[in-house]
Amino acid sequence: MILTGRDYADVAVGEELPELSIPLTRTMIVATAIASRDYQDVHHDPGLAVERGSRDVFMNILTTNGLVDRYATSWAGPAARVRAIRIRLGAPNYPGDTMTLTGTVSAKDDAARRVEIAVRGTNSLGAHVTGTVVIELPEGGRP
Amino acid sequence: MNEYEERLRSWVGRELSVPKPGQDPVNVPMIRHWVEAMADPNPVYLDEEAARATGRDGIVAPASMMQAWTMRGYAATVNPRPGAGDGMAELIALLDEGGYTSVVATDSEFEFHRELVPGDHVSAGEVVEAISPEKNTALGAGRFITTVRTYRDQDGEVVAVQRWRTLRFRPKAPQERPEAPQERPEAPQERPEAPQEREKPRALRPRPAVNLDNAFWFEAAREHRLVVQRCAACKALRHPPGPCCPQCGSFDWDTVDSAGDGHVYSYVVNHHPPHPAFDMPYIVAVVELAEGTRLITNLTGVAPEEVEIGMPVVLEWLEADPELTLPVFRPAAPRKER
Structure with missing residues (x-):
């Protein structure tokens, strides 16, 4: 199997990652909450979510971490190693909406072969998530 | 307190x-549930051979x-x-x-x-x-x-x-309640893409003009640190941030963290023109920090008619929206009865 993905030397600060649109279905919001072992009712029970002041169930923060992780490593390739994920949440991800992730390479650290990506995920209400992901990349085909 | x-x-x-x-x-079953739900295509989580091809010992x-x-x-x-x-x-x-x-x-x-x-x-x-x-x-x-x-x-x-x-x-x-609760609820202005309709939450505050010379100050604010630029040569403090020391001309600088105590040096109350990001009227103050520098800021937790020149104030952080955190000030002690 050939090592695929981005090489540290080929990444430049300012490079933009391809946009990724993720449809937010009710099933997906519940499935991701359960896969992250998060049984808070606001993530799966619409009636209780409304009672607690939300308009519907909404995505949990562990899933936002997971999707930001997926977005960065899908671009970087399987050899990349995730060193940091720092996120701040904004508008909730509700069922029926779509979140579009965009990212830009914001910094490079040559000594550690680390690349920082500024990530933003927006839905119809505004910014759901803003943050940065730091990944370590292989260089010269060696991990 | x-x-x-x-x-x-x-x-x-x-x-x-x-x-x-x-x-x-x-364990692999829980990884599989996660990867399926996230629709994450990275093979290193489930495929041993693919993981080894990246230099790992096996799946991670x-x-x-x-x-x-x-x-x-x-x-x-x-x-x-x-x-x-x-x-x-x-x-x-x-x-x-x-x-x-x-x-x-x-x-x-x-x-x-x-x-x-x-x-x-x-x-x-x-x-x-x-x-x-x-x-x-x-x-x-x-x-x-x-x-x-x-x-x-x-x-x-x-x-x-x-x-x-x-x-x-x-x-x-x-x-x-706002029409749509938000998971970062202290930021009612966090809908940059939302149309500016009357029933929608308010607009974003105007963006500060961030550049290479002052970005450090706004980045520190996001971490809830109010910093003051200090000349590395003559140690003079200065604000607003700038590339060059007005005292000695040095381009070398560092920062000190402000303790967040100060007093109202001057203020105005804005009644007009209305801006969709602000509740009118609002107070724009020049606060002199205990460290000696002054900054332009807003006052919170005090009515316009109660503000006094010299009033002691303390720092508080305003999470304006997901991308903007600003220092504001509130009265330091309970106000005197009149």
Whole structure:
């Protein structure tokens, strides 16, 4: 199997990652909450979510971490190693909406072969998530 | 500081939970559930051969799954049984006593020290880093609780550190709620893409003109640090930020953290023109910090007619929207009776 993905030397600060649109279905919001072992009712029970002041169930923060992780490593390739994920949440991800992730390479650290990506995920209400992901990349085909 | 405030403050620095291993060690079935639900195509989580082709010894767990390994699970969520010495339960009870009965997560900052592999067994300990003063948010008045979670493997080695922030708040009555509650609810202006219709939450505050010379100041503000630029040559403090020392002309500089105490040097009350990001009227003040520099800011927690020149004020942070945190000031002590 050939090592695929981005090489540290080929990444430049300012490079933009391809946009990724993720449809937010009710099933997906519940499935991701359960896969992250998060049984808070606001993530799966619409009636209780409304009672607690939300308009519907909404995505949990562990899933936002997971999707930001997926977005960065899908671009970087399987050899990349995730060193940091720092996120701040904004508008909730509700069922029926779509979140579009965009990212830009914001910094490079040559000594550690680390690349920082500024990530933003927006839905119809505004910014759901803003943050940065730091990944370590292989260089010269060696991990 | 009142007694309740004292009791809350006493939690800063304390351990909320004794580290105990997660329900299950890192395992392939839970990784599979995660990867399927996230629709993550990276093969290194399930395909041994693909993982080895990247220089790893075998499959690894997704980095972002770290917290999932330490979740308490279904039974403990629906039927929590706090044991003796369960600091988290005690702190939540204290917050409930203050009326802060609801919770939303707002920030997660993970640093990963190594990748987890099947068989690793993760524990997490949690220490309170900060408890904010009460803030008015779109969902209700609340306090931000910042903790640091340290994740360790079966040998006690740190595998990840997470700074974790939640808002504990008093839910507003339904008619007071914004049309759509937000998971970062203190930021009612966080809808840059939303059309500016009357019934929508307010517009964003005007963007500050951030450039290479002043970006450090806004970045520090996001971390809730009010910094003052200092000349590295003659040590003179200056604000607003600039590339060159007005005293000695040096281009070398560093910063000092302000303690956040000051007084009102001057102020105006803006009644006009209306701007959709602001409630009119609002107070624009020049605050002189104890460190000596002055900054232009807003005053909060005080009516325009009660502001006085020389009034002592203290720093508070305004989370204006997901991309903008600004220092504002409120009166330092209870105002005198007249």
